[in-house]
Amino acid sequence: MLSYDDVRKILMLIEDSTLAEIHVEFGDFKLDARRLDAVSSASPAKTENTPVHAPSPPAAASVPASRGAALREGQFALAAPMLGTFYRAPAPDALPFVDVGTHVAANDPLCIIEVMKLMNTIKAERPGRVAAFLAENATLVEFGQTLIVFDPL
Numbered sequence: 679m680l681s682y683d684d685v686r687k688i689l690m691l692i693e694d695s696t697l698a699e700i701h702v703e704f705g706d707f708k709l710d711a712r713r714l715d716a717v718s719s720a721s722p723a724k725t726e727n728t729p730v731h732a733p734s735p736p737a738a739a740s741v742p743a744s745r746g747a748a749l750r751e752g753q754f755a756l757a758a759p760m761l762g763t764f765y766r767a768p769a770p771d772a773l774p775f776v777d778v779g780t781h782v783a784a785n786d787p788l789c790i791i792e793v794m795k796l797m798n799t800i801k802a803e804r805p806g807r808v809a810a811f812l813a814e815n816a817t818l819v820e821f822g823q824t825l826i827v828f829d830p831l
Contacts, residue, residue: 682796685709749827753809756826758819759800762793766815774815780808781831788826791819805831 688702689711702709749755758764766774766789775787782788782802791798806828813825 682793752830754804754806754828754830755812755824756788756800756802756828758791758813758821758823758825760791760793760798761821762791762798762819764813764815764817764819764825765790765792766811768799776808776826778808778810782806782808782828800825807831 688700688709700709700711766776768775768787768790775789776782783805784802786802787799788802789800791800807830808826809829810827811825812827813819813823819825
């Protein structure tokens with residue numbers, strides 16, 4: 679069986695190559711991945727058959743306004759580093775990691791994205807103050823989708 683790191687390495691290969699898509703089968707495990715830039719130029723019928731987009735390695739990422747919500751000058755955003763279910767808290771009955779107004783430092787946990795029963799804690803890349811959440815708790819998010827907007831400190 680492939681590990682999470684094996685899948686991540688496969689997806690990094692497509693991200694770093696000129697390949698538009700990849701299909702991998704290993705026993706009962708099947709992975710179909712397509713570069714986001716290839717998805718935007720694909721026909722709608724072709725896109726519907728591709729359930730997983732090629733993510734970059736799991737890490738918090740700052741994104742320009744063109745990839746998500748319009749940001750005011752100085753603001754930065756956390757983009758979903760992978761496709762999965764977005765959770766604001768470590769457990770259903772727990773308090774959220776952060777709320778609007780919370781000051782965060784680099785490496786502070788911000789949220790969890792669940793992928794294939796694996797819980798991936800997403801951490802702050804740099805300090806900031808949470809300005810807004812653009813993803814709803816317990817909803818499916820796509821790679822590159824803006825999740826949280828921050829004001830600089």
